[in-house]
Amino acid sequence: MRYRIYPLLTGHFTVAFNGKSDIKFPRVKDIPSYIFLIVDENGEAVVVDTGFDLNHIPAPDSSGEREPHQEIPFLIKQQGIDPLNVKKIIQTHLHWDHAAGIKHFPNAEIYLQSGEIEGLFHLREYEETSFCPGHWLDRLDDFKLLEGNQEILPGIEVIRTGGHTHGHQAVKVRGENQNILLLGDSPFTYEWLWTIVPEVYWNEYRSLPLIDKWYKKRKSANPQLLKDYTMIELQGIGDVQIFSHDPGLKGREYL
Ligand SMILES: [Zn+2]
Ligand SMILES: [Zn+2]
Numbered sequence: 001m002r003y004r005i006y007p008l009l010t011g012h013f014t015v016a017f018n019g020k021s022d023i024k025f026p027r028v029k030d031i032p033s034y035i036f037l038i039v040d041e042n043g044e045a046v047v048v049d050t051g052f053d054l055n056h057i058p059a060p061d062s063s064g065e066r067e068p069h070q071e072i073p074f075l076i077k078q079q080g081i082d083p084l085n086v087k088k089i090i091q092t093h094l095h096w097d098h099a100a101g102i103k104h105f106p107n108a109e110i111y112l113q114s115g116e117i118e119g120l121f122h123l124r125e126y127e128e129t130s131f132c133p134g135h136w137l138d139r140l141d142d143f144k145l146l147e148g149n150q151e152i153l154p155g156i157e158v159i160r161t162g163g164h165t166h167g168h169q170a171v172k173v174r175g176e177n178q179n180i181l182l183l184g185d186s187p188f189t190y191e192w193l194w195t196i197v198p199e200v201y202w203n204e205y206r207s208l209p210l211i212d213k214w215y216k217k218r219k220s221a222n223p224q225l226l227k228d229y230t231m232i233e234l235q236g237i238g239d240v241q242i243f244s245h246d247p248g249l250k251g252r253e254y255l
Pocket of ligand 2: 097
């Protein structure tokens with residue numbers, strides 16, 4: 001089975017991490033937020049991540065923007081899929097900007113790493129507002145907890161990357177022309193994701209070996225940044241790696 005993968009832009013958000021003098025993160029502005037619709041040759045669909053809720057952007061002075069044509073059900077229907085017929089969601093992780101749209105898919109099973117749930121019990125203080133259990137608490141019965149790498153369907157496999165969150169996973173998809181790795185927010189840790197999101201770093205981000213070197217240097221300086229996969233390792237897993245907040249996806253109809 002081969003799949004076509006649609007990156008769907010669900011809006012932008014700006015997060016201001018302010019309030020304390022020992023500020024860890026810069027203000028991150030107009031971050032594009034993508035979810036991914038994977039459709040097989042028979043029209044069956046799998047959704048990877050479910051986007052953010054315009055009414056739930058954590059942190060003061062934060063905001064989101066969503067055009068009417070960026071509403072999640074609209075985007076899915078536009079590709080000929082009824083959200084009610086989506087049977088499988090894969091969550092790369094449960095951050096507020098990735099898991100708020102689960103409600104649009106009431107008939108779906110939700111695949112995530114069991115480590116993602118474990119991690120919720122050991123959050124660092126500044127991470128606590130990054131999760132909004134209200135987005136998914138009523139769907140716990142639909143959670144399918146995975147232990148590490150696993151095939152979800154022929155040609156769709158999850159790779160546990162850790163790092164960004166305890167149970168973060170990427171999704172490898174056998175695309176029409178090449179293997180595509182949907183990275184979610186990996187390989188960055190929570191801290192480094194937000195640090196490098198400002199646009200000036202995007203070209204560096206796309207230069208994978210450079211980032212890997214950069215990452216290793218910091219990792220050895222700070223063992224807290226340990227994660228399961230390096231960028232080079234992730235690069236070896238698919239032909240193309242796609243990040244959930246990459247402005248470069250703009251205008252791409254499918255991958
Ligand atoms: Zn995240
Ligand atoms: Zn994110």
